[in-house]
């Protein structure tokens with residue numbers, strides 16, 4: 001079930017309740033159960049669904065509602081608020097300032113869309129007149145540097161990394177080095193000297209959550225002292241989202257989340273779980289492979305759209 005379907009199912013459940021002549025406990029419970037089912041089918045973590053259910057029941061006490069209260073409206077509002085709460089950790093992430101150097105480190109599993117998203121993020125700010133730069137600290141995956149280089153060149157963004165004897169224009173830096181920590185530090189320092197205001201560090205991923213990956217992330221983070229760590233997650237990750245996001249959060253100070261491949265057929269509910277696991281807001285979503293297929297994420301408009 002893609003997110004649009006989730007929205008549709010919730011809206012239908014609310015509509016069914018609205019169509020009932022009288023809203024009694026049974027109608028209310030049927031509606032909530034339908035919403036629970038839709039959320040679970042969309043891979044939202046069971047505990048989150050349970051919490052949402054409990055909260056709505058607490059907020060909407062049908063017996064206490066005096067006659068004249070619009071029960072439908074109150075229930076609809078409670079559902080809307082709870083969905084927003086799921087996606088809103090209650091604190092905003094670090095916001096880089098134009099003209100002042102910020103270091104932003106990207107983490108995530110291999111294939112999550114991390115490298116693509118680094119360029120999208122850089123491109124987004126570059127369009128607004130910032131001076132971003134990309135550092136490829138992924139020496140694990142063969143071709144990672146080439147990919148970042150290709151993307152960066154297309155977007156006309158300076159980059160730094162290690163590869164094997166590839167001739168590059170003089171304003172770009174490239175050499176042979178396999179220590180990701182060293183590359184990250186050198187890249188960040190180089191771009192700081194050049195007064196780049198957004199230095200983006202792409203780190204390596206693994207297919208699975210492995211101790212080696214987390215250790216490497218920790219070291220890169222310790223050495224580069226990022227102002228913000230962004231966790232990149234593939235929206236199709238499903239029920240594994242909560243545990244995966246939590247594992248990353250436990251290793252580095254994740255401060256924001258970007259969900260990729262929202263254009264695909266993913267159920268998408270994992271994004272709700274990732275917010276809960278990292279207690280960090282989703283700041284952007286990826287909606288395609290192209291550099292411009294990248295949207296700022298805002299909770300209320302998103303939930304409004306979701307519910308039609």
Ligand code: GDP
Pocket residue numbers: 108109110111112113114115116117147205260261262263264285286287288289
């Ligand atoms: P990494 O291993 O995490 O660095 O992942 P990549 O950046 O190499 O991305 C893996 C694949 O996902 C590539 O084919 C990307 O083009 C694709 N990809 C990344 N973001 C999106 C997105 O938002 N939508 C779609 N459809 N594909 C994406």
